[in-house]
Amino acid sequence: MTSARRPPTKERTWKRLLTLIITLFLMVPAAAAQAHDVLESSDPADGSTVHTVPAKVGLTFDHTPIAIGSIVRVKDPSGTDQADGSVEIIDNHVTQAVKANAPQGKYTVVWRVVSSDGHPIEGTFTFTADAASTDTGASASAPAAAANTGSAPQAGLLVAGAVGIVLLLALIAAAVVVRHRLRSPGSED
Numbered sequence: 596m597t598s599a600r601r602p603p604t605k606e607r608t609w610k611r612l613l614t615l616i617i618t619l620f621l622m623v624p625a626a627a628a629q630a631h632d633v634l635e636s637s638d639p640a641d642g643s644t645v646h647t648v649p650a651k652v653g654l655t656f657d658h659t660p661i662a663i664g665s666i667v668r669v670k671d672p673s674g675t676d677q678a679d680g681s682v683e684i685i686d687n688h689v690t691q692a693v694k695a696n697a698p699q700g701k702y703t704v705v706w707r708v709v710s711s712d713g714h715p716i717e718g719t720f721t722f723t724a725d726a727a728s729t730d731t732g733a734s735a736s737a738p739a740a741a742a743n744t745g746s747a748p749q750a751g752l753l754v755a756g757a758v759g760i761v762l763l764l765a766l767i768a769a770a771v772v773v774r775h776r777l778r779s780p781g782s783e784d
């Protein structure tokens with residue numbers, strides 16, 4: 596009826612929306628690409644037999660787990676936790692000191708860490724020690740235990756959350772704008 600109706604505007608709007616959506620979907624995998632961290636090896640190895648109870652047990656992951664909320668229990672044959680002090684995470688290595696004079700026998704290590712993608716992961720492994728840990732000096736180290744509750748991982752989670760919220764808001768805004776323009780093709784505000 597009037598010259599206000601301009602189909603090309605509609606077309607341009609769709610193209611703009613399409614470009615925006617493609618851009619967003621290219622960005623999302625970059626933020627969400629991290630899967631759960633995977634345990635690559637343990638020390639002692641699962642099911643192995645060692646001469647004496649080691650001064651510490653270790654877990655190696657394919658990525659660096661988040662330091663908060665990590666638990667490694669070193670259960671002796673009676674089920675008593677022989678872990679000494681807090682979990683230590685250096686790069687992708689998680690270690691837990693073991694008490695001096697921990698008894699011989701079969702140990703079950705129960706671990707739980709927060710994967711670098713923010714999800715908790717857990718598992719167990721066992722080893723058998725032929726003799727008690729006699730080494731009273733070695734395991735008494737670990738003064739750095741207090742450094743483990745850092746705020747850096749929390750900042751990482753906050754950033755990830757913020758990115759998600761921004762993406763969501765951008766999608767909603769795009770949808771609202773497009774719907775508005777499609778409903779009133781002539782009005783350019």
Ligand SMILES: [Cu+2]
Binds near residue numbers: 629630631712
């Ligand atoms: Cu995950």
